Amino acid sequence: MADNHSPESQDIPESRPPTGEGAREPNWERAALERIALAAINEQRSARRWRIFFRFAFLAVLILIVFGLFDASREKVTVSGRHTALVTLDGEIAADTNANADDIDTALENAFDDASTVGVILHINSPGGSPVQAGIMNAEIRRLRAKYPSKPLYVVVGDMCASGGYYVAAAADKIFVDRASIVGSIGVLMDGFGFTGLMDKLGIQRRLHTSGANKGFFDPFSPETPAMDSHAQAMLDDIHQQFIDAVKMGRGKRLHETADVFSGLFWTGEKSVELGLADGFGDTGYVAREVIKAPDVVDYTVKESLSDRITRKFGAAVGSAAVHALALGGVRLH
Numbered sequence: 001m002a003d004n005h006s007p008e009s010q011d012i013p014e015s016r017p018p019t020g021e022g023a024r025e026p027n028w029e030r031a032a033l034e035r036i037a038l039a040a041i042n043e044q045r046s047a048r049r050w051r052i053f054f055r056f057a058f059l060a061v062l063i064l065i066v067f068g069l070f071d072a073s074r075e076k077v078t079v080s081g082r083h084t085a086l087v088t089l090d091g092e093i094a095a096d097t098n099a100n101a102d103d104i105d106t107a108l109e110n111a112f113d114d115a116s117t118v119g120v121i122l123h124i125n126s127p128g129g130s131p132v133q134a135g136i137m138n139a140e141i142r143r144l145r146a147k148y149p150s151k152p153l154y155v156v157v158g159d160m161c162a163s164g165g166y167y168v169a170a171a172a173d174k175i176f177v178d179r180a181s182i183v184g185s186i187g188v189l190m191d192g193f194g195f196t197g198l199m200d201k202l203g204i205q206r207r208l209h210t211s212g213a214n215k216g217f218f219d220p221f222s223p224e225t226p227a228m229d230s231h232a233q234a235m236l237d238d239i240h241q242q243f244i245d246a247v248k249m250g251r252g253k254r255l256h257e258t259a260d261v262f263s264g265l266f267w268t269g270e271k272s273v274e275l276g277l278a279d280g281f282g283d284t285g286y287v288a289r290e291v292i293k294a295p296d297v298v299d300y301t302v303k304e305s306l307s308d309r310i311t312r313k314f315g316a317a318v319g320s321a322a323v324h325a326l327a328l329g330g331v332r333l334h
Helices: 028-072 099-112 131-147 164-169 198-204 226-254 269-274 284-291 307-327
Strands: 083-090 117-126 154-160 174-177 183-184 266-268 298-299
Touching: 083 099, 083 284, 099 117, 117 164, 117 284, 131 154, 131 164, 131 226, 154 164, 154 284, 164 226, 174 269, 174 284, 183 269, 226 269, 266 269, 284 298
Parallel strands: 083 117, 083 298, 117 154, 154 174, 154 183
Antiparallel strands: 183 266
C-alpha cells in the first residue's frame, strides 16, 4: 500500500502568477521612469530644433538688413565730365520684372537730368510684354525729349526689339540695330486655355455663379460664346490701334507703310532699316563715339537690390496666382 504521507503522494499546489496591480505590470516604476526620460529627451530635441530655426531666421533677417543698408547707402550716379548716359531695358516688359516702367523711367529721368549728359542711349533687348508698361515708357520718353531738347535719345537694339519693346523704341530720336536683330511684331495678343471638351470626357461639371451678365467672360472652364469673342477682338483692336498711332507718331515720314508693317510680322535689322522701322546700324559704343560724340558711357540703369528682388519675386508669385485664379492670360504685346 502506498504511503499517503510520502513526498511523492503529497498534493503540491500549482505555481500561479501573483495577482494584483504589480503583477499586471512588472517593474512599472522603471517603465514610468523610462517614459519620463524619453519625453524629456524629445522635448529637448524639439527645443534644440526651434533654437536652430530661429537662429537661421535671425541670420537671414540680419543679412537682409545689411544688404538693405548697403543698397540705401549707394549714391546717385554723378559724373563731372561730358558723357553718354546708358539705360538698359532687358527682358520681358512687365510690372514684376526688371523691365518695368517705374525703374526705366527713373533711370531715364536721372540720365537726362545730369548736366554732364550729352545724349542718352536706351539699349533694348526685349520680346515685348505689357502694353500698359510699354505705353508709360513711350510717353515718358516723349516728355523727356520735349523737356531736354538739346539731349537726343537713341535706341540701340540688341538681339530683339519686338512688340512692346518696339512700342518703347518708337519714341526715340533714332533707332540703331544690328543687321541680324529681330525688329517689329507690331501687334497684340491675348491667350488662354479652354478645358470644356476635357471636362465633358471626364464627366466634370462646371458650377459658376456670377453677378453681372458678362462677369464670367473668358472663364476657361466654360464654352466660348460669340459675344465673348467679339468683345475680346474689340479690345485687342483698340490696343493695336494705340500701338500703331505711337509708331506713326514716333517714326513719322521715315516709316514706309506696307500691308505687313502693322500685321504683327517681324524682320531682321537690315530689313527694318529698309522699312523705316530703324535708322541705321550700330552698337552702344558706336553711337556714343560717332553719333553723340561722347565716348565715355555712364550706366544709369536702376540696379535691383536684394530686398527689391525678394519683394518682386513675392509680388510676381502673388500676381501669377491672381491671374490663374482669374483664368485669364492677359493682353500682351508679343
